[in-house]
Amino acid sequence: MGSLRVKFWGTRGLISSPRPETAIFGGNTPCVQILYKDHLILVDSGFGSTNLGDDLMARLAARQEPLHVHIFYTHFHWDHIQGLPFFKPIYFPSTTMSLYSPQPTARMLDNLNILFDGSYSPFESLLSMQAKVHLCQLSGPFELDGLRIDYRAVDHVASDHPGEETYAYKFAAENLGTVCLITDHEVRNNKKNRALVEWAKGCDLLIHDGQYFAADYLAHVGWGHSSAQAALDNALKIGPALTLLTHHDPARNDRELQAQHRALMQGKKYRRLTFEFAREEVLYEVAKVKSLPKAG
Secondary structure: OEEEEEEEEEEEOOOOOOOOHHOOOOOOOOEEEEEEOEEEEOOOOOOOHHHHHHHHHHHHHHHOOOOEEEEEEOOOOHHOOOOOOHHHHHOOOOOEEEEEEOOOOOHHHHHOOOOOOOOOOOOOOOOOOOEEEEEEEOOEEOOOOOEEEEEEEEEOOOOOOOOOOOOEEEEEEOEEEEEEOOOOOOOOOOHHHHHHHHHHHHOOOEEOOOOOOOHHHHOOOOOOOOEHHHHHHHHHHHHHOOEEEEOOOOOOOOHHHHHHHHHHEEEEEEOOOOEOOOOOEEEEHHHHHHHOOOOO
């Protein structure tokens, strides 16, 4: 029957912050791998994707194995795309890369080509790379070999340009479980957040932006990110078995995240929740998550 697993290659928001004080939770910008059958599925390609690319070199160089990489983009802010030119499979003709977004393919290419147009690299275009690159606009739920992939717009920074929304993703496989990934979302008491909660209800594993602590958030209202407390408030309504908070603030060290986790666990409000701060290169088995009692 197979399995559904999640691995974080990058958990940090805004900028990378690798240093000894961030070694436990990780210092790379966002990249999440969805492990399903033998498919290579990623959400975003921050600098964390470079470590995955290094991991894949044995398959590429030693065994000359062709790879098909599927990358689903939440949006195209720098921290969510900046690892793509350093993702080594992109330099191999045997690699096929399918890049997905609800945005039109022309806009996707404009956003990603910033990394490849000669301004920041010696390349001419994303489409000039050795790998075969396919840009795919999502127009509804998508299925990949029995894995159903859905998306929904979240509440990020307000934009005057329609079509530049940020998206959450849901990955569901029959009998294996459901993963919802909600990043760069600012939890507010509004229609968009209520619709997002309803859409995510009942998932087994919830991954949610929790960049700020409550006191920090007061100085960052409108910046497009949630406090850990607001993310857990959403989790109480969604009812997952496990919640992983991600998009950690780059200034936050391991000791501070651990202390915040202890403080939140000791409070009465979140005792019904099982939650952690996401860690890089830790494998989360959805089957094991499903065996946990769901919140609610």
